[in-house]
Amino acid sequence: MGKIYIPASAADNWAQFLAEPTKHWRTGYSARSLAHCWQDAEGFPKEVLEALGTCDALRGTTMLLGIPEHQVALPGGSTKSQNDVWVLGRRDEELVSIAIEGKVAEPFDRTVAEWLEPRTPGKHVRLQFLTETLGLREVPPSIRYQLLHRTASAILEAERFNASHALMLVHSFSQTHAWFDDYRAFAALFGIDAELNHVHSAKKVGRVTLHLGWACGSSEYLSR
Template sequence: MKRIYIPANGADDWAQFLAEPVKHWRTGYSARSLAHCWQEAEGFPPEVSEVLNTSEALRGTSMLLGIPEHQVALPGGSTKSQNDVWVLGKRDGELVSIAVEGKVAEPFDRTVAEWLERETPGKHVRLQFLGKTLGLSEMPSTIRYQLLHRTASAILEAERFNAAHALMLVHSFSQTHDWFEDYQAFAALFGIEAELNRVHRAKRVGKVTLHLGWVCGSAEYLGR
């Protein structure tokens, strides 16, 4: 992984980091909506700050830096977990690792069962690693694979930067809350009854406290 990052001067600078820019950098899609929202905020977008404040542990978190399309390596293959935005925050002297997953109408990739249809030894290594990282003894085949590895990436980066907290945050611009039920099913693995616009404490994993959250984004960015 390269260690030098170039600052973005505008939202369009984010497109170069997408795996498929032509396909994903389109008006009304999550990549473009998220980029315009976060770039214009010059910090946390207002709705994100509001949702962070629903958590006693994360209330008042400030944003130190954000990296678009930040890749986190995982064992069991060459494919990395590519965070739409990864944020390093700070709250009362403690660092916070935030993996942001932008959404509009697209699903959280395949279910675990669909992902395992073409089985390889590497996939089983990865699945075991994800379970260990998340502190889960079992992962139902109906859970969306993307939620597993995105949450794990928040924890891994928390460990790398010695952060006390890790947050997997869905920032959805869908005005009908598409795929929220999949997020709810994932959160239920940690005993959470997930709600819109709220951060929930999931569990302690090693030295890191894991949190999950869902933010409803403004419809104005769907037209950017």
């Protein structure tokens, strides 16, 4: 991926960056719902701003820039972690790296146990890297793999931009809060009892303070 980014003037501009535009750019799907929501907001959507306000460390964060489908390289293979949106924010004099994971009805990819099959040396390297990056001793096989690498990408970009904070935020447009239990199980690895529309401080990993959150999007974007 190059280092020159072109500003989007409409939500449809986001589709070109999807791995499979024909498959994922559809009404009622997360990619399209997320794009319309964030493009309309011209900054943080209302529900995201409100979720940030529940965390003392991130309350008052402003959005400096957002990059759709931002890829972050990981060791152990060629597949990168592709953030639905990556945001660089600022709170007072500190920068904040925010990895946004959009959701409607789709799960957080496979469980770690499913992802590991068939087992390869590269997968072992990646899992060890993700575990260490997140400051965990081990990862239960029932945890969803996508939550691991998306959260790690927030930390890696925080380190790259010398940001003090990293946030992995699920922005879900599911009106039944589909897959929240999987997110909650992941947050529990950091001692967090996760809540809807809330950002929780997890732990300090190196120089970066990690946070996890879930924001509920408006149903109006499911028909856009």
